[in-house]
Amino acid sequence: MSSGLSAAELTLLGLLVEQPRHGYELEAVIAERGMREWTEIGFSSIYYLMTKLRERGLIAQTDASQSGSGKGRKVYAATAEGRRACATAAQEAIAQPHPLFPRVLVGLANQPALGRERLLDALDQRSRALAERVEDVRRAASQERGAPEFVRAIFDYSLSQLSAEQVWLARYRASLADAGAHLPGSETPMAPYDVKREHKELYAPKNTAWAVVDVPQQQFIAVDGAGDPNTSPAYASAVEALYAVAYTLKFAGKRTAGGDFVVAPLEGLWWSDQPDAFTTRAKDAWKWTMLISLPSWITKEMTEEAGQTALARKKLPAISLVRHLTLREGPSAQVLHIGSYDDEAPVLEELHHTFLGANGLRASGLHHEIYLGDPRKSAPEKLKTILRQPVEHLGR
Structure with a gap:
């Protein structure tokens, strides 16, 4: 016999079977365990759902002292009937596969209306959103290390579902990129992903005066180090290692x-x-993390595997230092600097002594540079470098 409980009702009832709680405690546990990844429970709906459970005799108000909740808050616990209903509904939910109605399938069914560019943009947005959700669930799971086994099982299931979708998304995009594959409404094969094309405002800006942009979450391969980039052997080794892993990832992705x-x-x-x-160009005192951006579908596991492959082939010790990095800079001041790297000092002084104060901003992260030119092939005065500084509003 069906319990008649919705997923949201069963979730709240289960939390009250665990122990008596008041509304704010329920909200805290829901947030801590990442429950909104798999059940729609808004904060404002908690009390509405508890009213329904109480009217059915599944929960009842109890003594606040039993939960240590203090005075002035109504504390609820599951009744005997509520415990029986919770057990029945939980068994049904585990044993019976339920049909899913994800909106992504509706979107995929309507691809002919999108065209090439909008389809690619939608897939990239979904890939970035999935990566963010994976990080959120992992973060929540790491904060619940002492949680019961069933809580860890929930996190594991959520992560496996998200990871499976990431794999599907990578395969689907790869199938679109196959030689001769055509997208709906297009007569040409899909071009390889190029971050300079996909994020022109971040990798091909035209402003030579400081402006604020919003930088989304991105994935990178990274190597940390210190010292003068012009003379430090560690710097040269780091850059060589990054490119070795990047090209290994590229060719592995094609196959x-x-x-x-x-x-x-x-x-x-x-x-x-x-x-x-x-500003004084005291380069020996510099510390750095060198980066190469990755498409959003490249996973940490793929990066680690590429590093092992590249190390076996190239025998470069610095490859073992390459790590996968997720970076979310958000609002950032950015400018296109044309000229020698040593001519950046006045531009940086303008940022810190004029632009930030004039716009009510302050620096909130590490100085970031993107090198669009090759100093081995271009004259110093023609080099193009994107200078970026994450910022936040004063008073925050």
């Missing part, structure tokens, strides 16, 4: 589910323990 992509330009995060190290 498997990853999909082809254009290797992105070199980037770097820079900082120092000396506040004026960059």
Whole structure:
């Protein structure tokens, strides 16, 4: 016999079977366990759902002291009938597969209306959103290390579902990229993913005066180090290692589910323990993390496998230092600098002493550079570098 409980009702009832709780405690547990990844329970609906459960005799108000909740808050616990209903509904939910109605299938069924560019954009947005949700669930799971086994099972299931969709998405995009494959409404094969094309405002800006952009979450391969980039052997080794792994990922993607992509330009995060190290160009005091951007469908596991392959082939010790990095910079001041790297000091002084204050902003992250030119092939005065500084509004 069906319990007649909705997923949201069963979730709340189960939390009250665990122990008596008041509304704010329920909200806290729902957030901590990442329950909104798999059940729609808004904060405002908690009390409405508890009213329905109480009217059915499945929960009842209890003594607040039993839960240590303090005075002034109504605490509820499951009744004997509620415990029986919870057990019945939980058994049904586990034993019986239920049909799913994900909206993505409706979208896929209507691809002919999209055209090439909008389809690619939608797939990229979904891929980024999936990566963010995976990180959120992993973060929540890491905070619940002492949780009961059933809570860990919920996190594992959620992560496996998200990971499975990431694999599907990678394979689907790869199938679109196959030689001769055509997208609906298009007569040409899909071009390899190119971050400079997909994020023109971030990788092909035209503004030579500071402006604020919003930088979404991105994935990178990264190597950390310190010292003068012009003379440090560690810097040269780091860059060589990054490109070795990047091209291994590229060629592996062409053969498997990853999909082809254009290797992105070199980037770097820079900082120092000396506040004026960059304006004075005290390069020996610089610390850095060199980066190469990755398509959103490249997973941490794929990166680690590519690193092992590249290390076996190239025998470069620095490859073992390459790591997978997820970065979310958000609002950032950005400018296209044309000229020598050593001519950046006045531009950075303008940022910190004029632009930020004039716009009610302050620096909130590491200085970021993207190198669009090759110093081995271009004259110093023609080099193009994107300078970026994450910012936040004063008072936050």
